[in-house]
Structure formats: C-alpha cells, structure tokens
Amino acid sequence: MKNLQVKDLNFSYDKEPVLKDLSISIPEGEITVFIGGNGCGKSTLLRTIARLLQPETGKVLLDGENISRLKTKEVAKKMSILPQGPTAPEGLTVEQLVKQGRYPHQSWLKQWSTEDENMVRQALAATNMEDWAHQAVDMLSGGQRQRAWIAMSLAQGTETLLLDEPTTYLDMAHQVEVLDLLYELNETEGRTIVMVLHDMNMACRYAHNLVAIKDQTVYAQGRPADIMTVDTVNHVFELNCHITSDPLHGTPMVIPFGKRGASLYFEVHESL
Structure with a gap:
C-alpha cells in the first residue's frame, strides 16, 4: 500500500528550481531514505511532503x-516530522518535550487525559529514555537528544515519521544507535519512516526503499540492491566507486575513490 504519494511536484527558491516534475510513492510500513548530493532537494522534498513548504504545482x-x-x-495526527538540528528551550526536560507531541490531540473540550499520559510513557519506554525523563534536554548527549526528539514524535501517535538527517553531527556510535532505534520502531510497530541520509552505506543498510535525487527529480527508486550501482553513484554523486557486499548485512557497500584510488583500482583489476 502507498499512504504517501507525490505527484508532479515543482518547487523553487527565488525562481531557482529545486524540485521539477517530481513523482514518487512511499511504501506503507517500510523505511524509505532520500539520498543525493548536497543541494539536490532532498530536505526540500521532505519538508514539502510534511506541508512545511508549499509547492508551486x-x-x-x-x-x-x-x-x-x-x-x-x-495531518499532525497522521504524520510527524523531526527537522534537522531541532533545539529545545533551555531547561526543558525530556518529559516536557515528549508531552508536546500530544498537543495535536488537545482541544478546549479534550484536555490532558490518561491516554495522553500513557502515550508519553510508551514513547519514553520505546526510546529507552525513561531514566532521563526529568533530565534537561540540553544536558543530554547527541544520541540521547535525538532519542528524546524521536520520543516526542512517537507520542504524537502518528503512523508516519519524517526525519531530516537525524544522524547529522553525531559520531558513528550515536548514528548507529539512532538508526537502530528507527529500524526497531519499523519492525515492531510497522511505522512508515521517511528520512534523509548522507551516508550511502547506512542508507543501504537500514532502508527498504531508496530514492536517489538528481537534477531536481528522481533519478532512481527501489530496493538498495537494485539501484545502488556504480552507475547510480557516478551520476547522482559524481563519484567513482567500487561496490561490494556488506559482510554483516549483505547490503550494497560503496567504496569511493578519487584519482589515486582510481589508478590503484584499475591496476588491481587489470592484474586479475
């Protein structure tokens, strides 16, 4: 099933096209990752899907x-978005942050309820943030902060989570921690997850579905094993590479090389 579809999308910044006649379908209950070079429109596409930006057509x-x-x-009851580098007011605790995820469910007639409290507790448990519930968000490590923001999105109770570069500025250990959490949420709860990632190997490892963006539109879309090819990397990232199999996960693993690496690569292959 497809719970999110983009049809013939066009968007520009100051009359400079960023997205052009772009159409994609996001598979329900899977992890979809947008990849592409800097400035290709990945984040703009995500923000347009989240209705933070209004398309021209x-x-x-x-x-x-x-x-x-x-x-x-x-919309907020069906879909939540975690923007890149979110910040919380100084002194705001994890629990207070997570409670904000319940605001779309509040009204003059429906104030804070037992259901809201349960959703907050479940979100803290799902992200292993219970022990930090009363800790200030700005005092947490990078990985813990991301988990706190993800907990807020979970408390919102949406079926679909959109995340704009959730691993940016995190070291490798915290990147894996955050991506493992998102993978687990997809596996155990069937949530549809759509995110932007820079790391091609992490994208291949965690995504069911990749969307490669080039020249303001979709260059390729599909399973990582099908579309992560030397040709795709060369055209989308303008990068020479060798692709092998991840020894742990069996997913495509990209080994990039520059001019020196290219000469070594061809020397090895000519000798085989």
Whole structure:
C-alpha cells in the first residue's frame, strides 16, 4: 500500500528550481531514505511532503487525500516530522518535550487525559529514555537528544515519521544507535519512516526503499540492491566507486575513490 504519494511536484527558491516534475510513492510500513548530493532537494522534498513548504504545482497525497486541503491537526495526527538540528528551550526536560507531541490531540473540550499520559510513557519506554525523563534536554548527549526528539514524535501517535538527517553531527556510535532505534520502531510497530541520509552505506543498510535525487527529480527508486550501482553513484554523486557486499548485512557497500584510488583500482583489476 502507498499512504504517501507525490505527484508532479515543482518547487523553487527565488525562481531557482529545486524540485521539477517530481513523482514518487512511499511504501506503507517500510523505511524509505532520500539520498543525493548536497543541494539536490532532498530536505526540500521532505519538508514539502510534511506541508512545511508549499509547492508551486503538483500535490502530496496522504491516504489518498490532498494534504494541502487537510486541517493542520488532522495531518499532525497522521504524520510527524523531526527537522534537522531541532533545539529545545533551555531547561526543558525530556518529559516536557515528549508531552508536546500530544498537543495535536488537545482541544478546549479534550484536555490532558490518561491516554495522553500513557502515550508519553510508551514513547519514553520505546526510546529507552525513561531514566532521563526529568533530565534537561540540553544536558543530554547527541544520541540521547535525538532519542528524546524521536520520543516526542512517537507520542504524537502518528503512523508516519519524517526525519531530516537525524544522524547529522553525531559520531558513528550515536548514528548507529539512532538508526537502530528507527529500524526497531519499523519492525515492531510497522511505522512508515521517511528520512534523509548522507551516508550511502547506512542508507543501504537500514532502508527498504531508496530514492536517489538528481537534477531536481528522481533519478532512481527501489530496493538498495537494485539501484545502488556504480552507475547510480557516478551520476547522482559524481563519484567513482567500487561496490561490494556488506559482510554483516549483505547490503550494497560503496567504496569511493578519487584519482589515486582510481589508478590503484584499475591496476588491481587489470592484474586479475
């Protein structure tokens, strides 16, 4: 099933095209990762899907309905977004942050409820943040902060999570920690996860579905094993590489090389 579809999307910044006639379908219950070079429009696409940006033409469909015609609270109950490098007010605790995820469910007639409290507790448990519930967000490590923000998104109770470069500025250990958490949420709860990643190997390892963006539109979309090829890397990233199999996961592993690496690569292959 497809709960998110993008059709003929066009978007520009100061009359400079960023997305052009772009169409994709996001498989429900899977992890989809947008990849591409800097400035290719990955984050713009994600923000447009989240309705943070208004396209010039084209549309985003959420469960078959044009997202631009839906009420904000209605969208927020189905889809949450974690932007790149979110910041919390100084002194705000993890629990207070996670509670903000329940705001779309509040109204004058429906105030804080037992259901809201349970959703917050479940989100803290799912992200292993219970022990830090009363800790200030700005006092946490990078990985813990990301888990706290993800917990807020989980408390929102949406079926779909959008994340813009959730591993940026994190060291390798914390990157794996965050991506493992998202993978587990997909596996155990069936949540649809859409995110932007820079690391091609991490994208191949965790994604069911890759969307490679080049020249303001989709260059290739599909399973990592099908589309992560030397040709794709060369055209999308303008990078020479060798692709082998990840020894642990069996997913494509990209080994990039520059001019020196290219000469060594061809020397080895000519000798075989």
